[in-house]
Amino acid sequence: MSRSYRHNDFAFIGLILFVFVAVHLAYVISNSAREQDQTYAEKQCTEQQLRHAQSRAKTNVEGVQPPSADQRTDQTNNEQKGEPDWCDLAAQQAMANSTRRTEWSAWASTILTLIGVILITFTLYFTAGTLDEAKVTTKAAIISGEAAQKAAKVAEDALKLGERAYLFPAIHGIQQGAHKQTLVILHLTNVGKTPAFWDCLYAGFREEEPTSPPTIENMERYGADCVIAANDENRVNENFTKSGNDDCYFVGRIDYKDIFGEPHKTWFCMRIRPKARTFINAGPTDWNKWD
Numbered sequence: 001m002s003r004s005y006r007h008n009d010f011a012f013i014g015l016i017l018f019v020f021v022a023v024h025l026a027y028v029i030s031n032s033a034r035e036q037d038q039t040y041a042e043k044q045c046t047e048q049q050l051r052h053a054q055s056r057a058k059t060n061v062e063g064v065q066p067p068s069a070d071q072r073t074d075q076t077n078n079e080q081k082g083e084p085d086w087c088d089l090a091a092q093q094a095m096a097n098s099t100r101r102t103e104w105s106a107w108a109s110t111i112l113t114l115i116g117v118i119l120i121t122f123t124l125y126f127t128a129g130t131l132d133e134a135k136v137t138t139k140a141a142i143i144s145g146e147a148a149q150k151a152a153k154v155a156e157d158a159l160k161l162g163e164r165a166y167l168f169p170a171i172h173g174i175q176q177g178a179h180k181q182t183l184v185i186l187h188l189t190n191v192g193k194t195p196a197f198w199d200c201l202y203a204g205f206r207e208e209e210p211t212s213p214p215t216i217e218n219m220e221r222y223g224a225d226c227v228i229a230a231n232d233e234n235r236v237n238e239n240f241t242k243s244g245n246d247d248c249y250f251v252g253r254i255d256y257k258d259i260f261g262e263p264h265k266t267w268f269c270m271r272i273r274p275k276a277r278t279f280i281n282a283g284p285t286d287w288n289k290w291d
Helices: 003-062 069-082 086-163
Strands: 167-177 180-192 196-204 220-228 233-237 240-243 248-257 263-273 278-282
Touching: 003 086, 167 248, 167 263, 167 278, 180 196, 180 220, 180 248, 196 240, 220 233
Parallel strands: none
Antiparallel strands: 167 180, 180 233, 180 240, 196 220, 196 248, 248 263, 263 278
């Protein structure tokens, strides 16, 4: 949730608290006034009872005959006309106060319940907003993490491409041997910035230009298991010979690893001209690919 939404939520809570405090103050003020009225009525009741007791005691002492029933009724009517029955008023006031307290309790319970429902609703709303924010934040973190991983992978691949070894074949001589044989002298050159770990070499001759896809079928495997330093070359200690001095194709594949432990392959296809003792790259693209 945004900051403005949070401010509005806090203002709403403050408004609810203000309403609750105002209702509570109104109850306290009203209840205080009623308590004062009841206290005054109870005080007047006590004084009235005391006066009646003193009047009866005086009558008994002076030997005056007690009044008849009619006289007492007239006296009561006269008292009711001149002075109220404070005890009865006190009892009525107490009952009224009790009833009013019950009403206030019911209202207070209703208001508190309403406030509780509103607060629970607000809590659920705020929690839902927080969960949404958490989802958005988590998704952004995941996307950021994935982007960082991709960037790191690109940087790592770029480092490997720039620092790895690259091994290629290089013919250093074509000779015609006795009995009309053709001899090819082959070197392997590392044009990379780090050493190459040469595993093996597949090589052979073809009378016709090979077709795709490249294959090591009908080739000899020559094991090496040696290291060729950066910007260095190594002669293959093998005699690659074929009978005859006619033009042919010298094909093969170099298997090696770089310092990062990644395996690589370099295919090659060269057209050999024994009589001219020259060669050129030949064959389909697949026969001259490397990784």
